[in-house]
Amino acid sequence: MEQRIIHACGHEQAHHLTGFDSQQERKAKWLKTTTCRDCFVAEKRAEEAAAAALSSAAISHLDLPLLTGSDRQINWGATIRTKRLAGLTDLYNDADCDACLRVTDAKWWIDHRDLTDVDLIAAATQAPDMQSASAVAASITDMPRTA
The missing domain is CATH 3.30.160 (Double Stranded RNA Binding Domain)
Incomplete structure (x- = not known):
């Protein structure tokens, strides 16, 4: 009814x-x-935006390389990476998280989003798509700028 x-x-x-x-x-x-459903969804989106802002602020001191992949993968992967790195940097020092900082494949972040912190760090050290900081810097400066 x-x-x-x-x-x-x-x-x-x-x-x-x-x-x-x-x-x-x-x-x-x-x-x-x-x-109502509309207000519930609006509240959840506001909570997610606030959490994302806190995560972004927590890792703002990090020089993160750009992610690679499709636009959807990059957006989703960046959200996951920001959230996970914010949690990792609260518990571990930057040296422990160094491998995670160098993973540039958005799909990798999506595929590994459910790992524990220790397993994520271990998986990042074995990731085939890690770039050294100098390679990342070189690739960024060599990229053509588009308007």
Whole structure:
């Protein structure tokens, strides 16, 4: 049965409630204490943006090389790398994280996103696409600039 619920945020939303009448009433009562879906999604996005800003600030002192891959891979990989490096630099010194700092393949970051910190550092030391800092600097200066 579809019911229109006015949520705690003041927005009205249609919900399909199933079950016995008592279950539907209990669910409707609970839904009235929650925010609507649009407000919930907006809150989550704001929380994610705040967390991303904190992570970016935590690693702002690092000179990170550009990631390689497709545009989607680069965006996702950069988000993962920023979050993971922020966590690593809180727990470990920069020398311990050096291998992670040199991994430039966005797909590698995506594929290894669920590893523990210790396993991530170990995997980074064996990553085939690590670049030395001088190679990264040279590749950046040799790249043609586009407007």
